[in-house]
Amino acid sequence: MTSLIQPLHPNVQSFLKTHPDITIDPKDGLLFGTTSLKIIAEQYGSPSWIINSDILKSRYERLNQAFKNKQLDVSIHYAMKANGHLAILDLLAKEGAGADIVSGGELKRALKTNIPASKICFSGVGKTEDELRLAVETEIGQINVESREELHQLSKIAQKVGKNAAICLRINPDVDAKTHHKITTGLAENKFGIAYQQAITVYKEAYQLPNITPLGFDVHIGSQISSTTPYRQAFLRMVDLIKAARTQGYDVTTLDCGGGFGISYQNEPEANPEDIAALMKEVLAPLDLKLGIEPGRWLIGPSGLLISKVLIRKDNGPNTPPFIIIDAAMNDLIRPAMYEAWHGILPISPEAYLRPSEALHIDGPVCESGDVFARDRILPSLQPGDYIAIFDAGAYGSVMSSTYNARPLAAQIMTKGSQSAIIQPRQTIEDLWKNELVPSWYPNNI
Numbered sequence: 001m002t003s004l005i006q007p008l009h010p011n012v013q014s015f016l017k018t019h020p021d022i023t024i025d026p027k028d029g030l031l032f033g034t035t036s037l038k039i040i041a042e043q044y045g046s047p048s049w050i051i052n053s054d055i056l057k058s059r060y061e062r063l064n065q066a067f068k069n070k071q072l073d074v075s076i077h078y079a080m081k082a083n084g085h086l087a088i089l090d091l092l093a094k095e096g097a098g099a100d101i102v103s104g105g106e107l108k109r110a111l112k113t114n115i116p117a118s119k120i121c122f123s124g125v126g127k128t129e130d131e132l133r134l135a136v137e138t139e140i141g142q143i144n145v146e147s148r149e150e151l152h153q154l155s156k157i158a159q160k161v162g163k164n165a166a167i168c169l170r171i172n173p174d175v176d177a178k179t180h181h182k183i184t185t186g187l188a189e190n191k192f193g194i195a196y197q198q199a200i201t202v203y204k205e206a207y208q209l210p211n212i213t214p215l216g217f218d219v220h221i222g223s224q225i226s227s228t229t230p231y232r233q234a235f236l237r238m239v240d241l242i243k244a245a246r247t248q249g250y251d252v253t254t255l256d257c258g259g260g261f262g263i264s265y266q267n268e269p270e271a272n273p274e275d276i277a278a279l280m281k282e283v284l285a286p287l288d289l290k291l292g293i294e295p296g297r298w299l300i301g302p303s304g305l306l307i308s309k310v311l312i313r314k315d316n317g318p319n320t321p322p323f324i325i326i327d328a329a330m331n332d333l334i335r336p337a338m339y340e341a342w343h344g345i346l347p348i349s350p351e352a353y354l355r356p357s358e359a360l361h362i363d364g365p366v367c368e369s370g371d372v373f374a375r376d377r378i379l380p381s382l383q384p385g386d387y388i389a390i391f392d393a394g395a396y397g398s399v400m401s402s403t404y405n406a407r408p409l410a411a412q413i414m415t416k417g418s419q420s421a422i423i424q425p426r427q428t429i430e431d432l433w434k435n436e437l438v439p440s441w442y443p444n445n446i
């Protein structure tokens with residue numbers, strides 16, 4: 001880095017401090033782990049999602065190890081909604097992960113990658129009858145029931161199928177996770193879970209209902225949570241509940257602690273698995289429970305990024321920084337448009353780092369003023385044709401893509417050291433319309 005002609009702006013330096021897997025090499029440009037993004041961008045073009053399997057594997061190992069170090073037996077159910085690509089599930093399954101699913105589609109994907117049914121838990125506030133039936137038929141390890149109504153429905157379905165459904169009750173602890181309001185789930189005003197006050201009554205009912213095997217409780221208070229304080233509050237609420245249920249003679253063997261562990265997008269510290277493990281040891285271990293967690297973002301978010309290319313640099317006069325219009329857009333990565341989310345952005349080529357820094361607006365080409373990636377971002381000057389990387393896009397990135405503006409879905413690439421492979425080819429325009437039909441009674445020229 002010392003031989004870069006222009007020193008890095010302090011903002012870029014503080015971003016790099018919280019992102020140890022990202023380095024800028026004077027000769028090779030941007031490196032993601034050991035992967036040269038210059039080589040990847042030139043080989044696969046843009047926009048392209050990149051998943052670095054080495055980073056993903058080492059994050060999984062670190063999380064797993066944090067619990068082992070505390071002699072805690074914690075089942076890790078990967079929240080596959082964050083990124084349910086089969087290659088990712090396959091890698092995590094080999095590491096020993098189970099899956100947290102939220103639909104029948106996710107159940108089928110998890111089973112396809114040989115995640116044992118016993119390691120699957122099914123969350124979700126509105127499960128269809130077909131989805132519940134499939135979950136009972138395949139004997140998944142745990143269905144997280146989110147209402148009294150669902151409990152009764154599930155009992156009927158399980159009787160019809162002739163099998164037992166192992167359940168946890170998802171409880172809404174009315175705890176503020178102190179995160180973005182669109183991704184908080186543990187407040188009484190949120191739709192998720194059974195109201196704390198009703199928990200014991202519904203748990204007792206679960207014991208009376210045929211074909212239901214109550215295991216215990218589940219709590220998930222939201223996503224992108226960086227402090228352990230809300231977890232402590234939620235866990236303490238659950239401890240009271242578990243003690244109350246046991247005092248009344250009801251067995252509680254399992255507590256699913258949910259997911260939500262935050263990552264560093266800008267320069268905020270990410271959730272620390274060692275702190276979470278210490279908290280679980282202190283507050284939950286004395287109850288002698290089978291513990292589970294459902295992390296998504298923490299595992300896959302920093303393991304992925306989006307490569308894009310500068311299409312045009314627009315000078316709109318003295319009152320605004322130049323607009324850098326790139327070939328990725330909100331249809332690819334919707335997080336900035338949907339949550340005003342901040343994602344790190346850096347140029348890929350080493351030459352870009354020879355240029356002076358300046359403030360830039362970075363936008364996608366979609367016809368929406370909200371199609372924004374960054375405002376007043378200080379970066380080495382960007383020029384048409386430059387490739388850039390948009391970081392921390394492995395979670396809730398490709399899975400939330402759409403084809404708005406008839407923009408085909410981007411390619412997905414997985415890397416391992418210097419190896420790379422396409423795991424989802426770039427969609428074509430023909431792919432987009434191949435299943436569209438025009439009614440035969442409508443005059444058409446297609």
Ligand SMILES: Cc1ncc(COP(=O)(O)O)c(C=O)c1O
Pocket residue numbers: 079082100123124185220222223224258259260261294295296297298395
């Ligand atoms: C029930 C449940 N479990 C797990 C997760 C995963 O959350 P995260 O990706 O923040 O770990 C979510 C998403 O918020 C969720 O709704």
Ligand SMILES: N[C@@H](CCCC[NH3+])C(=O)O
Pocket residue numbers: 081183223224335339395396
């Ligand atoms: N989609 C959200 C996270 C939702 C978590 C799922 N309950 C995000 O991109 O941050």
